[in-house]
Amino acid sequence: MMNFLLAVSSEEYSSPTLRMGSQIAKSFDATLNVVYVGPKPKELFAGRVSLARDSLAKWEIYHPGIEVLRWAFHDLQASGYLENSGENGFDPLNMVEEKDRYRLVLPGSYGQEIDLVLREGEIIDELRKECGEEDYTLSIIGGSKGRNMAHDLLQYLPTSVLVMKNVDIDKSYKLLLCVDDSSATKRAVRFGGTIAKQMEMAVTLLTVSKHDKFGEGYTAAAKSASRYLDTLNVPYEQNFLTGDPVTTFIETAGEDHLIVMGASSRSPLTKFFLGSKPMKTLEKANCPILIVRGE
Amino acid sequence: MLVDIIYWATQRKWLLIALLFGAVLYLLPTPHGLTSNGYHTLIIVLITILLIIYEPIPLPAVAMLILIFQVLFGIATPNEVAASFMSDAVFFIMGSLMLAVAIVSQGLDTRLALGIINITGHKTWRIVAGFVTVCAVLSSFIGEHTVTAMMMPVGLTLVRHTSSDPKKIARLTALILFSIAYGSAMGSIGTPSGGGRNVIIMGYLSQFGMGSLSYLQWMKYAYPVLLVEIPLAVMLLWWTFRPEKTILDSAVRKLKVQVAKSGNITGRQLVSIGVFVLVFLGWVFLSPTIGLGIIALFGVVLYLAFGLVEWQDLNRNTNWGVIMLFGAAISLGLQMKDTGAALWVATKVIETLKIVTGDLDIIRSFVSIFLTAGLTNFLSSAATVAVLGPIVLNMGGDAVIITLATALASAFGYMTVVASPTCMIIHSSGLVKPSDYFRGGWKMTLMSIAVLFLFIHLFWPLLG
Numbered sequence: 133m134m135n136f137l138l139a140v141s142s143e144e145y146s147s148p149t150l151r152m153g154s155q156i157a158k159s160f161d162a163t164l165n166v167v168y169v170g171p172k173p174k175e176l177f178a179g180r181v182s183l184a185r186d187s188l189a190k191w192e193i194y195h196p197g198i199e200v201l202r203w204a205f206h207d208l209q210a211s212g213y214l215e216n217s218g219e220n221g222f223d224p225l226n227m228v229e230e231k232d233r234y235r236l237v238l239p240g241s242y243g244q245e246i247d248l249v250l251r252e253g254e255i256i257d258e259l260r261k262e263c264g265e266e267d268y269t270l271s272i273i274g275g276s277k278g279r280n281m282a283h284d285l286l287q288y289l290p291t292s293v294l295v296m297k298n299v300d301i302d303k304s305y306k307l308l309l310c311v312d313d314s315s316a317t318k319r320a321v322r323f324g325g326t327i328a329k330q331m332e333m334a335v336t337l338l339t340v341s342k343h344d345k346f347g348e349g350y351t352a353a354a355k356s357a358s359r360y361l362d363t364l365n366v367p368y369e370q371n372f373l374t375g376d377p378v379t380t381f382i383e384t385a386g387e388d389h390l391i392v393m394g395a396s397s398r399s400p401l402t403k404f405f406l407g408s409k410p411m412k413t414l415e416k417a418n419c420p421i422l423i424v425r426g427e
Numbered sequence: 428m429l430v431d432i433i434y435w436a437t438q439r440k441w442l443l444i445a446l447l448f449g450a451v452l453y454l455l456p457t458p459h460g461l462t463s464n465g466y467h468t469l470i471i472v473l474i475t476i477l478l479i480i481y482e483p484i485p486l487p488a489v490a491m492l493i494l495i496f497q498v499l500f501g502i503a504t505p506n507e508v509a510a511s512f513m514s515d516a517v518f519f520i521m522g523s524l525m526l527a528v529a530i531v532s533q534g535l536d537t538r539l540a541l542g543i544i545n546i547t548g549h550k551t552w553r554i555v556a557g558f559v560t561v562c563a564v565l566s567s568f569i570g571e572h573t574v575t576a577m578m579m580p581v582g583l584t585l586v587r588h589t590s591s592d593p594k595k596i597a598r599l600t601a602l603i604l605f606s607i608a609y610g611s612a613m614g615s616i617g618t619p620s621g622g623g624r625n626v627i628i629m630g631y632l633s634q635f636g637m638g639s640l641s642y643l644q645w646m647k648y649a650y651p652v653l654l655v656e657i658p659l660a661v662m663l664l665w666w667t668f669r670p671e672k673t674i675l676d677s678a679v680r681k682l683k684v685q686v687a688k689s690g691n692i693t694g695r696q697l698v699s700i701g702v703f704v705l706v707f708l709g710w711v712f713l714s715p716t717i718g719l720g721i722i723a724l725f726g727v728v729l730y731l732a733f734g735l736v737e738w739q740d741l742n743r744n745t746n747w748g749v750i751m752l753f754g755a756a757i758s759l760g761l762q763m764k765d766t767g768a769a770l771w772v773a774t775k776v777i778e779t780l781k782i783v784t785g786d787l788d789i790i791r792s793f794v795s796i797f798l799t800a801g802l803t804n805f806l807s808s809a810a811t812v813a814v815l816g817p818i819v820l821n822m823g824g825d826a827v828i829i830t831l832a833t834a835l836a837s838a839f840g841y842m843t844v845v846a847s848p849t850c851m852i853i854h855s856s857g858l859v860k861p862s863d864y865f866r867g868g869w870k871m872t873l874m875s876i877a878v879l880f881l882f883i884h885l886f887w888p889l890l891g
Contacts, residue, residue: 170857175486176479176807177851179524179746184576187531195856257438288434292578332739400430
């Protein structure tokens with residue numbers, strides 16, 4: 133069974149991420165771990181902040197992260213992702229400390245596997261630590277983060293990454309499956325196909341070459357992708373375009389697609405200095421984008 | 428593997444930058460007028476400042492690095508470093524962190540809530556005035572973080588009872604939280620026990636042989652400053668965060684009901700207050716002979732002996748890294764004095780500022796007040812005093828006045844989250860934004876500096 137990590141920061145910013153992310157997790161029948169990552173107090177004052185928090189807890193005023201997780205839990209119930217078991221499963225007193233994170237023990241059953249985790253610190257660092265804690269396949273995170281977010285997510289997270297940029301949950305999204313000869317494309321097609329089938333999305337298979345001629349690797353990958361979608365009975369439209377790949381992906385996707393593409397196979401050092409196609413697409417895209425790592 | 432190395436380098440970049448910066452300075456020739464040991468001490472100071480601001484490695488590691496560098500650079504022998512690592516000021520920081528845990532765990536916050544509300548009634552401005560005053564007065568004796576930890580639940584409960592939608596009462600929330608944070612921070616100037624930094628600079632004053640200040644003498648100078656600041660702070664806070672609701676009758680009623688459930692004051696609470704009164708009397712009457720730190724530790728022992736707090740609780744909530752860091756920082760401060768580094772920097776600062784004005788009093792005031800208040804916003808109050816203390820005390824002039832001016836100005840860090848523990852504590856509620864600190868903070872800073880300036884030049888000379 134796959135394990136998905138979904139990062140939330142607040143009700144205000146994370147609502148679309150939670151709704152769409154949980155739907156995608158359901159498509160794969162994956163375990164969903166909702167992870168709150170909030171600011172960490174400066175170490176110089178950490179002891180005193182913790183003292184104040186203990187004092188607040190006696191008045192039933194909890195860490196802001198607990199309130200965010202409480203909202204996430206109830207929102208997942210409201211959206212139908214979790215079944216309402218009739219009992220109030222969310223009790224802040226059931227928060228257990230585990231190494232460098234806190235996990236809420238949820239008594240009862242809710243129809244889906246779910247874990248609620250609280251972490252404090254810099255987002256990439258905490259997500260990396262979380263990935264060290266459990267074997268995650270996909271990390272789902274909200275858009276509009278810091279400047280180097282695209283780079284850091286793809287460079288440092290060991291999982292596939294879904295960034296919920298500019299998401300509107302009332303919009304009906306199509307799926308743009310970017311196909312090239314990279315080794316991760318095959319898995320990206322499998323991911324994209326599953327999502328499209330489960331969420332009934334229209335699919336565009338897109339292969340872009342910088343030159344007029346499409347290499348053998350590109351055409352073979354496109355053919356294999358179309359065959360896979362055929363076996364799933366997912367309807368699709370297939371396009372071969374010429375131009376700068378990143379610009380073409382972004383222009384084709386607009387704001388109403390979920391882009392799915394394979395991760396780059398460049399070396400970490402090359403990616404650090406020169407970036408990569410997925411990195412640039414992620415940076416510039418105006419819609420949700422899923423970058424799938426190869427196996 | 429390669430990813431891990433790249434990641435480590437990006438995460439630790441400030442450690443690498445600090446060490447590289449230190450290495451480059453080390454290779455440069457020693458500046459004229461400075462001894463080699465003095466120069467090396469200053470290099471360690473600069474590295475320490477970067478490591479405290481950016482925290483690329485845990486604080487205990489910074490502390491150990493300071494000690495290691497002192498020995499490696501040949502500034503002092505291991506035994507000399509070890510001897511300078513512990514002082515009464517470090518005892519005080521240790522004792523005050525533990526006293527905070529002991530006091531906060533007694534559940535006195537409900538008593539405070541009831542006391543304040545009974546006096547202030549339900550008008551918002553009166554509640555704010557009550558919060559600022561009570562926080563300021565209490566924190567002047569028991570320390571700012573202790574008071575903030577006790578008052579935060581009271582303030583947030585009031586806010587929560589006012590509306591369940593935080594967006595509708597964002598300004599009221601900020602007003603209440605900043606009343607607590609700024610009131611407590613402001614109050615910490617009132618007596619030496621208000622903050623560890625007061626004791627650090629008092630320690631420098633006596634260890635450098637430049638004079639001494641008793642608990643009551645400090646109060647004589649500083650308490651009037653605090654009393655003038657309290658009403659001004661209330662006005663500034665009200666002006667900055669004009670609340671959405673000017674009457675909190677229903678919230679006050681609900682708070683009273685909630686607090687009433689805790690019943691009458693218990694014998695345990697009375698004993699804990701009694702222990703603190705003893706500690707306070709010890710600070711007032713015995714500290715000149717046995718030191719503030721020893722008395723604080725004695726208070727901790729009494730709390731433990733009476734079974735008012737468990738050692739496990741003290742241990743869990745006492746940040747030993749902070750204690751180590753201040754031990755190392757004070758040791759470095761002493762080396763700054765002994766190696767002549769502090770005097771060299773003080774002379775350079777005075778020479779540079781003489782270009783602007785020839786008035787030495789103005790220059791000293793500028794450095795001890797403006798520079799301290801400014802640096803506090805980035806480095807935190809106690810660390811600023813630990814680093815700047817030896818320099819300002821070497822600028823000449825009345826050492827007692829300089830000591831007080833620097834200690835008081837270090838409480839004026841109102842503009843950032845990292846300026847003081849109180850600012851960080853209210854930020855941890857998730858209900859105030861970093862920009863809120865600047866909105867109210869610059870006004871508070873200017874007001875506090877103006878009041879202090881007037882006191883230094885008009886009132887303090889009358890005290891002799």
